[in-house]
Amino acid sequence: MDKKLLTPGPLTTSLSTKEAMLHDWGSRDKKFIDLNHSIRESLVKLIDGENHYQCVPMQGSGTFAVESMISSLTSKDSKILILINGAYGHRMKKMCHYLNRKCIDYEVPEDKTHDLNEIEKIIDSNKDLTHVFIVYCETTSGILNPINKIANLVERKNISLFIDAMSAFGALPLSCKKIKFDAVAASSNKCLEGVPGVGFILVKNSLIRNAKGNCHSLSLDLYDQWQAMEKNKQWRFTPPTHVLAAFNQALIEHQKEGGIEGRYHRYSNNCKIICDGMKDIGFKQLLPDELQAPIIITFMQPKNFDFNNFYDALSEKDFLIYPGKLTVADTFRIGCIGNLNEQDMHNTITAIKDVVKKLPTINY
Ligand SMILES: *Cc1c(COP(=O)(O)O)cnc(C)c1O
Helix, strand or coil: CCCEECCCCCCCCCHHHHHHHHCCCCCCCHHHHHHHHHHHHHHHHHCCCCCCEEEEEEECCHHHHHHHHHHHHCCCCCEEEEEECCHHHHHHHHHHHHCCCEEEEEECCCCCCCCHHHHHHHHHCCCCCCEEEEECEECCCCEECCHHHHHHHHHHCCCEEEEECCCCECCECCCCCCCCCCEEEEECCCCCCCCCCEEEEEEEHHHHHCCCCCCCCCCCCHHHHHHHHHHHCCCCCCCCHHHHHHHHHHHHHHHHCCHHHHHHHHHHHHHHHHHHHHHHHCCCECCCHHHECCCEEEEECCCCCCHHHHHHHHHHCCEECEECCCCCCCEEEEECCCCCCHHHHHHHHHHHHHHHHHCCCCCC
16 A cells, blocks of 8 residues: 655556556557557647647656757747746746746745736836746645636737646646647646656647757757657657556546546545645645645644654655745645545545644644
């Protein structure tokens, strides 16, 4: 029995997803080539992007996919506005610096979303802006950024929108028919409940076709990866075969659950059980309900609270939580995604109640 991972990924996967890794696959063999193709098609379908978007997988963790998207789909002539309210927005800014891409940013605190009027002002006073980058669910806090409204504004200004949807993809809506974006990056091991090791970029046809020569790096070059995969449906370099086999199985289970809607429903229910249960114990949630995405929840650390003791005691009961990542306050996080159900959430709360009783009296 594995411990339950109440984390944003890697997370708890189903037995059948793990079992999909019990085989060895020839990377040039038809069976694997078909599996790879099926994954790419399923991912395009999840954004209703048939005929308009290409799916290009990229080996590595999610960060590799984001860096591949930025380096390959922008150029030295681009000027990017990054909307920051957490660590992953900061990470995109850092990438732009590494990649020598001109960028400005608009940062708000980790528990706030961006002001749309302010975004509009920044766009209007920077006529040379070509791109806006946004994180869908900022996993730092678990905040849900208003992607719809931002996409509408950015479209109206005729600017290209790139989304880091790493911790949202597969659980929060992202139909390209409703949300106008040019590229999105995500990975196998968050809401799609695969194992870690591969990310992917969904990009508009016209954009990837014109992306030749942008990337400074061979291994991260999305255009080259796409070209090679289009030519013979194979990977340029050694593919993460087992990870892809598990991903394929995870995608089948995602569809069986009712796709994005089904998953959203289970995660929302999980989230509510955790939030209600923690509140009942006395913990304070960082975000108001309307800003809370049903992905990962940040709780304030009470004053006389020893996180390491709390973590170890919960781990002994087979529940793994996540430390906080806020710069402004001491917090910890509980994820509600992965192959976990209502009962797992109730068991988590029961375990926390039990642990808290044994710790020195907590001053909530
Ligand atoms: C997890 C995550 C990433 C990528 O992280 P990796 O550790 O490289 O997989 C990027 N952005 C967001 C919003 C994330 O949640």
